[in-house]
Amino acid sequence: MDHDRVRGSSKPVKNYDAIIVGSGAAGGIVACVLAESGKHVLLLERGRDLSFADVGRDHLRNQRLAVYGHNAGPELNGNPRVFVNPEGTSRIVRPHELDYHNNAACVGGGTRVYGAQAWRFHPDDFRMATKYGVPRGSSLADWPITYETLEPYYERAEWELGAAGDARSINHQVPHRRDYPLPPVPPGPQTLALQQGARGLGWTTTPVPLLINTEPYQGRAACIACKYCVGFACPTDAKNGSQNTVIPRALATGNCELQTNAIAASVDVDSQGNVSGVTYFVERLAERQSARAKVVVVSGGAIESARLLLNSRSRHSPSGLGNEHAQVGRNLQGHLYPRAYGLSTTKVFDGVGPGVTIATTQFNHDNAGIIGGGMLADDFIKPPIDFWYDSLPPDLPRWGIRNKEFMRDNYTRVLHVRGPVQDIPSPDGRVTVADEVRDKWGIPVARLSGTTHPATVEAAEFMRERGEEWLRASGCEKVWSAQPGLILSGRQHQAGTCRMGRDPKTSVTDEWGRVHNHDNLFVVDGSLHVTNGGFNPVLTIMALAFRSGEYIARQI
Numbered sequence: 001m002d003h004d005r006v007r008g009s010s011k012p013v014k015n016y017d018a019i020i021v022g023s024g025a026a027g028g029i030v031a032c033v034l035a036e037s038g039k040h041v042l043l044l045e046r047g048r049d050l051s052f053a054d055v056g057r058d059h060l061r062n063q064r065l066a067v068y069g070h071n072a073g074p075e076l077n078g079n080p081r082v083f084v085n086p087e088g089t090s091r092i093v094r095p096h097e098l099d100y101h102n103n104a105a106c107v108g109g110g111t112r113v114y115g116a117q118a119w120r121f122h123p124d125d126f127r128m129a130t131k132y133g134v135p136r137g138s139s140l141a142d143w144p145i146t147y148e149t150l151e152p153y154y155e156r157a158e159w160e161l162g163a164a165g166d167a168r169s170i171n172h173q174v175p176h177r178r179d180y181p182l183p184p185v186p187p188g189p190q191t192l193a194l195q196q197g198a199r200g201l202g203w204t205t206t207p208v209p210l211l212i213n214t215e216p217y218q219g220r221a222a223c224i225a226c227k228y229c230v231g232f233a234c235p236t237d238a239k240n241g242s243q244n245t246v247i248p249r250a251l252a253t254g255n256c257e258l259q260t261n262a263i264a265a266s267v268d269v270d271s272q273g274n275v276s277g278v279t280y281f282v283e284r285l286a287e288r289q290s291a292r293a294k295v296v297v298v299s300g301g302a303i304e305s306a307r308l309l310l311n312s313r314s315r316h317s318p319s320g321l322g323n324e325h326a327q328v329g330r331n332l333q334g335h336l337y338p339r340a341y342g343l344s345t346t347k348v349f350d351g352v353g354p355g356v357t358i359a360t361t362q363f364n365h366d367n368a369g370i371i372g373g374g375m376l377a378d379d380f381i382k383p384p385i386d387f388w389y390d391s392l393p394p395d396l397p398r399w400g401i402r403n404k405e406f407m408r409d410n411y412t413r414v415l416h417v418r419g420p421v422q423d424i425p426s427p428d429g430r431v432t433v434a435d436e437v438r439d440k441w442g443i444p445v446a447r448l449s450g451t452t453h454p455a456t457v458e459a460a461e462f463m464r465e466r467g468e469e470w471l472r473a474s475g476c477e478k479v480w481s482a483q484p485g486l487i488l489s490g491r492q493h494q495a496g497t498c499r500m501g502r503d504p505k506t507s508v509t510d511e512w513g514r515v516h517n518h519d520n521l522f523v524v525d526g527s528l529h530v531t532n533g534g535f536n537p538v539l540t541i542m543a544l545a546f547r548s549g550e551y552i553a554r555q556i
């Protein structure tokens, strides 16, 4: 690693091959691929490296149910965003509020506390515009790559991080050249009930693929089937995120420097407008830091990556890097998540985690009158307060003796299914920056506005009905359900804000994540997704990261 000096300062500035901003699902993988190919990497992470004890087991303050706080960052104070509701009024929101659209901010990013569902997107998810046409007002588009292009990288993510599943049960829809390295989680009573229901309806099912060690794998223990998976850290470290797989590999090379509590404020350019490095703040240091690199990779997650590019303003790029055509921050998408519940006549809860075991992908495409569709699965085990918060029938009082009796009698009898619905993106679902509101470092914060396209709500309604149908066929006597209306979609499945494409007027990067007109600036994370599939997104983020990482390694 070389050193030189910042102009006008005596402070040495480090030179790297690559600076990666963000150590989440994608950033961790790019760091690993580059470091293992001999490149010197600075990996900047705004959050902390959280231990199991740091994440804790607080049922009211976690990344799944954040009523009073959360457990994987960012800190509640000093990190606001601005949320503009569909009526146009805006307010400042804090990280544990729903409208903040938080994922996580720590080493591993969302993967530190995620549920680890490891779905590949369906081949048709990469050609949505061709298959369905473009609904008026939407920015639905095809990806510049196909499923076949990404397939080897899906496989790489499954094998290098460690995924459990059964490829044979899904190959007819999403072809796998190779099976998962680990067997699926064992079925529970809810699995058997739902399997029977699906059989009666003539629907196919599959075990839910999970980045969880169902057997010891790569030197780490197997899952002990505890009740606290999604929203928490794993007590045996059997849940595979970037923090316990690819980041340790990157660090083991000696080529990767991980700087935690370090927030990138801007991507810097030289006097010619070429990207030269990153300016950042480190929690314990008063002074602003700078580092230079041949390549900068922005992997801050879909909201923060857009914010960083928009905050990287210079006379060469007055509206932010890569934003010549006002595309950075547009098409923010995630998933609407319809859910259905049913009272089973038998006990369908045995307390064996993670709880999510069976899914149907029958309705991801080819539903008459619907654009796209989604996947439905049973759910992770809910702590009782989460069950109370989320799962009660609408005709039950929210408090008092009837409520208590319902909880006592039915916590083990409620069958759940839920799942992500393919978002039909809108250019108005958007991240911009609010110059008038700053975080504790003085950096303008993200402003979130707009909604998803109404066609998404139609698909979600269709999937809600399928959820109810499945539960009735599975022996439930009383069924109820919920799904949000037209809202801004994003949250923990946030994606799409720096979409890849061939035309710089309608996309931000090329198919490798290289920002149009900036040879050495890449975005690699959920921001790249042109569409977000009718599946949880992380395995696609990981596959793209392996692919872009290999490409970047060849460029430097």
Ligand SMILES: Cc1cc2nc3c(=O)[nH]c(=O)nc-3n(C[C@H](O)[C@H](O)[C@H](O)COP(=O)(O)OP(=O)(O)OC[C@H]3O[C@@H](n4cnc5c(N)ncnc54)[C@H](O)[C@@H]3O)c2cc1C
Residues within 6 Å of the ligand: 021, 022, 023, 024, 025, 026, 027, 044, 045, 046, 047, 063, 064, 102, 103, 104, 105, 106, 107, 108, 109, 110, 111, 113, 114, 115, 116, 117, 118, 119, 230, 231, 262, 263, 264, 265, 299, 300, 301, 302, 304, 305, 308, 492, 493, 494, 524, 525, 526, 527, 536, 537, 538, 539, 541
């Ligand atoms: C509770 C929970 C459950 C989930 N369950 C699933 C699931 O089962 N399956 C699934 O597919 N997905 C799941 N997700 C979503 C999944 O975690 C995300 O899709 C994924 O982590 C996104 O990857 P990313 O690389 O885009 O960003 P992230 O993983 O969010 O990583 C971005 C990182 O960049 C850092 N960062 C941001 N800005 C800066 C900056 N300026 N300077 C320095 N660092 C910065 C952040 O702190 C963060 O660590 C879940 C998420 C949560 C929180």
